Amino acid sequence: MSNTPVPPHGQPSLHAVQVLGEGSSGSGVHVRSLSAGLVARGLRVTVCGPWSAEQGYGFTEAGARFAPLDGRTDAGSIASIRTASVGAGLVHAHGLWPGLLAALALRGRGVPLVVTWHTKREAEGPRGRVVRLMERRVARAASVVLGVSSDLVDRARDRGARDARLASVAVPAPRPAPETGDGAHQKARAELGAVERALLLAVGRLDAATGHGPLLDAARRWRALDPPPLLAIAGEGPDRAVLQRRIDAEGLPVRLLGRRDDVPELLAVADVCVLSSRWEARSLLAQEALHAGVPLVATAVGGVPELVGDAAELVPYDDPDALADAVIRLLDDPGRCAELTAAGRARTVEWPTEDDTVAHVLSVYDELVQTFMSAGG
Incomplete structure (x- = not known):
């Protein structure tokens, strides 16, 4: 297993903010699992997302702090992420729209941004052009884009990602069906x-x-x-x-x-x-x-x-x-x-286990934090 990012002596552990939007249950399950694994390895985790996500997945039960995302307006969402990210060593957004909001919230702050692409948006015509612009903005703003399938990694590279990697996302072991005669x-x-x-x-x-x-x-x-x-x-x-x-x-x-x-x-x-x-x-x-x-x-x-x-x-x-x-x-x-x-x-x-997934994400975090520290960020 990859080493957990270890802060210099006397400094607090890495604070990682997970940004989650409305939508896919798959990303919610993943963030819940990832948060629990990161907390267990000594990181401080804040999940910034809609209240419905906290109610559905129980991030605080996993040991994370929850910061509600003000989704009434884009400006409110950006402000929520900016507030939740104060003092954070790294922000990890899940999905295209959360990635765009996080990129805008972190502009000028010098905080590394990881974005996981769990899915893709299909659109044609004017809307399709808007989606491609969003993808380019997010791909280029992120320090690392993690795609959960090879075609998503290729898509991120096509959109200009400086670093795009495959990150197979494990889900928690399935809840067994009750034994029945x-x-x-x-x-x-x-x-x-x-x-x-x-x-x-x-x-x-x-x-x-x-x-x-x-x-x-x-x-x-x-x-x-x-x-x-x-x-x-x-x-x-x-x-x-x-x-x-x-x-x-x-x-x-x-x-x-x-x-x-x-x-x-x-x-x-x-x-x-x-x-x-x-x-x-x-x-x-x-x-x-x-x-x-x-x-x-x-x-x-x-x-x-x-x-x-x-x-x-x-x-x-x-x-x-x-x-x-x-x-x-x-x-x-x-x-x-x-x-x-x-x-x-x-x-x-x-398939990768939850521990494998957490270990891989930690290795990415460690790499980014060390690079940022070496650059004097």
């Missing part, structure tokens, strides 16, 4: 509506980026199976009404479950997990499925192939026939399902 297992499936038929599980925000359109196209093919499998989709989002109208109009074997906090329990009773996203970095659902030993069919996008390797059936994005066929093959081939289950569990052993 056959009766409880069948009861759980019955509550979902999957009695004597296969259960397919998808999890994600109900919007265009998660690929639910092609997924429902695939479900049309599954109607012809006897019996047709049930596709259960956990998640909420702006496209819920549109998706439900289509499910009803076409008689699709699909059920929208809404927001759920029991994904391990859902995975425990699923036959196949489906990830149909347009793009993913390190998909939390893919990681949970492989940990749970559930066969996974996923789109070969972003960081998914390097995450899962040969432990999943990979299909192109926006190819409903390929997606439908991959699921049908698994439902007809228990042997292949067993192979994927074994490969998935073997793959999870290769």
Whole structure:
């Protein structure tokens, strides 16, 4: 494990500020895990983010100080970060918008900035140009950009990052589903509506980026199976009404479950997990499925192939026939399902642990702090 940055004798430990915005649960989970690891290694950590993040992830329970982000205006957010960063040795922002706010807050202060890109923003036309400008501003302002997948590292370099590195982000070990006998297992499936038929599980925000359109196209093919499998989709989002109208109009074997906090329990009773996203970095659902030993069919996008390797059936994005066929093959081939289950569990052993992730971040912090001290900052 990398050495923790050690301050000169008589000086306080390094104060690292983590900046978090609204949005991805993946970055919130990561910041919670990272904060706990940094505090355990003697750093002082402040998390600056929306109150909803503190309520959802409990950074103070991990030993960090929490500073609320005034998100009513950009100026208020910048002021919040500037105040939280007084006396900090380093600021670490998570995401493009938090990175931009942190860069503006630190302007002229000479404090090293690390920005982790957990995802990317897809936009076209004028909005796309604005996003590219934001990416260039953040990439060039950061001392180091950490991308959680290789394509994000390449994107940061293309935008002018002076130092962009791959940083695979570990998530906490999955919460195990409760042990259940056959009766409880069948009861759980019955509550979902999957009695004597296969259960397919998808999890994600109900919007265009998660690929639910092609997924429902695939479900049309599954109607012809006897019996047709049930596709259960956990998640909420702006496209819920549109998706439900289509499910009803076409008689699709699909059920929208809404927001759920029991994904391990859902995975425990699923036959196949489906990830149909347009793009993913390190998909939390893919990681949970492989940990749970559930066969996974996923789109070969972003960081998914390097995450899962040969432990999943990979299909192109926006190819409903390929997606439908991959699921049908698994439902007809228990042997292949067993192979994927074994490969998935073997793959999870290769992924970085939380300790590995904290050690890597500490090595980056140590390098930056030492460079800054050598430069007389």
